[in-house]
Amino acid sequence: MASVFKEEDQFEPVTGSYKLLPFRFSRLDDKRYVAVNECGEHQVLRPLDLETFVRGKLSPHVEHYTLLKAKHFLSDSSSQIGPDLLTLKVRTKRDRIANFTSLHMFVVTLRCNHSCLYCQVSRQSEDRIAFDMTEEMADRALDFTFKSPSPAIKIEFQGGESLLNFPLIRHIVLAAETRNLTEKRDLAFVIATNLSPVTDEILEFCREHNIYLSTSLDGPEDLHNGNRPNPTRDSYAVTIEGINRARAILGEDKISALMTTTKASLPRITEIVDEYVKQGFHGIFLRNLSPYGFAIKTRYYGQYDSEEWLSFYRKGLDYIIELNKQGIRFSEYYTALILRKMLTPYGTGFVNLQSPAGVGIAGIIFNYNGEVYPSDEARMKAEMGDKVFCMGHLLKNTYEDIMLSPALLTPLEESIPESAPMCEECAFLPYCGADPDYHYATQGDFLGHKALSGFCKKNMGVFRYIIRKLADDPDARRILESWVAW
Amino acid sequence: MSPTPDETIGTSFEVDTNIYSLEAIKKSAYRFADRAGVDLSFVASNKIQVTLVPSCKNAVDLQQMVSEFRSELLDQDLREIIKRETAPIRNLILAHAFSRTRLVQQE
Numbered sequence: 223m224a225s226v227f228k229e230e231d232q233f234e235p236v237t238g239s240y241k242l243l244p245f246r247f248s249r250l251d252d253k254r255y256v257a258v259n260e261c262g263e264h265q266v267l268r269p270l271d272l273e274t275f276v277r278g279k280l281s282p283h284v285e286h287y288t289l290l291k292a293k294h295f296l297s298d299s300s301s302q303i304g305p306d307l308l309t310l311k312v313r314t315k316r317d318r319i320a321n322f323t324s325l326h327m328f329v330v331t332l333r334c335n336h337s338c339l340y341c342q343v344s345r346q347s348e349d350r351i352a353f354d355m356t357e358e359m360a361d362r363a364l365d366f367t368f369k370s371p372s373p374a375i376k377i378e379f380q381g382g383e384s385l386l387n388f389p390l391i392r393h394i395v396l397a398a399e400t401r402n403l404t405e406k407r408d409l410a411f412v413i414a415t416n417l418s419p420v421t422d423e424i425l426e427f428c429r430e431h432n433i434y435l436s437t438s439l440d441g442p443e444d445l446h447n448g449n450r451p452n453p454t455r456d457s458y459a460v461t462i463e464g465i466n467r468a469r470a471i472l473g474e475d476k477i478s479a480l481m482t483t484t485k486a487s488l489p490r491i492t493e494i495v496d497e498y499v500k501q502g503f504h505g506i507f508l509r510n511l512s513p514y515g516f517a518i519k520t521r522y523y524g525q526y527d528s529e530e531w532l533s534f535y536r537k538g539l540d541y542i543i544e545l546n547k548q549g550i551r552f553s554e555y556y557t558a559l560i561l562r563k564m565l566t567p568y569g570t571g572f573v574n575l576q577s578p579a580g581v582g583i584a585g586i587i588f589n590y591n592g593e594v595y596p597s598d599e600a601r602m603k604a605e606m607g608d609k610v611f612c613m614g615h616l617l618k619n620t621y622e623d624i625m626l627s628p629a630l631l632t633p634l635e636e637s638i639p640e641s642a643p644m645c646e647e648c649a650f651l652p653y654c655g656a657d658p659d660y661h662y663a664t665q666g667d668f669l670g671h672k673a674l675s676g677f678c679k680k681n682m683g684v685f686r687y688i689i690r691k692l693a694d695d696p697d698a699r700r701i702l703e704s705w706v707a708w
Numbered sequence: 709m710s711p712t713p714d715e716t717i718g719t720s721f722e723v724d725t726n727i728y729s730l731e732a733i734k735k736s737a738y739r740f741a742d743r744a745g746v747d748l749s750f751v752a753s754n755k756i757q758v759t760l761v762p763s764c765k766n767a768v769d770l771q772q773m774v775s776e777f778r779s780e781l782l783d784q785d786l787r788e789i790i791k792r793e794t795a796p797i798r799n800l801i802l803a804h805a806f807s808r809t810r811l812v813q814q815e
Contacts, residue, residue: 244790309805
């Protein structure tokens, strides 16, 4: 009996009948390449497979043909939907650009009671109230904040030690909430603090107004005290006591901690992670030093290079994955936000991995004296005497003057990775971003030569390591996938 | 295309511009900025001489460096194929992705 249906192979594309969809590729290691398309889908390929694919000779019967098709690297006669899906994912990935600024940082004081050797800020002693932001200035900063079209507004209080000017924080929170009765934004507050000035009264206020705390914890007691000295030489004990008090009043999830990697941290990654586990945290952000402020003056920055930090990061990630295999749920946050870019169609709000650069667009900072900067790092540069990034002044310039200032637009325009040498052809471009502050600080221009860039070396190393873990270790892959926040 | 190594001034080799575009050669050279100074000069109408002078004089494997430069040329050549073949669809996807956002100014 004759079949009314054609044989299955009649529906299959023939070799060479596919069209390439846009993607970039880079070397993953000595034996493999990784191809990544505009929406961040990736595929690891052997050199011969990559060349065969690009030259249009890939057989539809090999496994990676199906994978490349499913991930929108090619389209063929059997399905034309690839380009449309790719478009939707690209649009989703870039959605945040249209929302504009969400993170607004208020430097409520430059005063500080710690003398951290890697501090990025030129801090002032506790009694110098000339370095406090005034209420008038804070009100102007709030006018500015609510001019952003972003449906989500996060206000972060920075210092110095921000809680040394808690009366101003209270004023800003209450005023922002009043404005938000009509603005109806998704409003959130974060106080960055070393926790030493924290009192029950402050914590009660934080609880009533749903304020998050972000503190610093560098690792075990001797490491933390060495990195972050205070006059009573007990900054670790003060921090841990503050974390516990904050948790008791605010709840477990209302306080997070950040670590900074110094040279002394490099051989101690497992102890640092263990300290975070011991203190009840569910993750850690492995953060390298930045070339700004006091860290330059004390020559702390430059004590290790990108390769040394990468080795620290790789050991840390391996150790954290091992902990997960033992049943301890714990993640590395930098990896997690990159995984979101790799494994979902969504972007992240992380300022340093945005294109165009996140400075000024994703986040903006109001200095205590009314000057507006595109990033925390840029205002630190100003404290060192270089005001190249100063966008204007809250009392002297309009919102439009400030947001259209050449101090913002020039770094943004000159650093766009899509038109930068090496970046425009780099597979990792959809995961990466521009960092004009870093390249200005290290190379004297906003773009920087990427072959000489520590930012590039660090991030390429991280991207490659994550992709190798995903490709080569199925257990690690399952754990890494569980870190992705949707 | 056989290299002529000289430990003091580096090494030179020729690249055929009928095989590799000038752009591919220049892009490959740009990537070597952390390892070597690169000098490019025409020695015939279709031949470019590439001279690599290592930035670090200590124990540099010049043959290895030339081999990496050649691999980079092959990568750049493949990238040109992808770029050429996907240019129209790439522009279409990006235009579609950003349409109906406030980011595109109406003429």
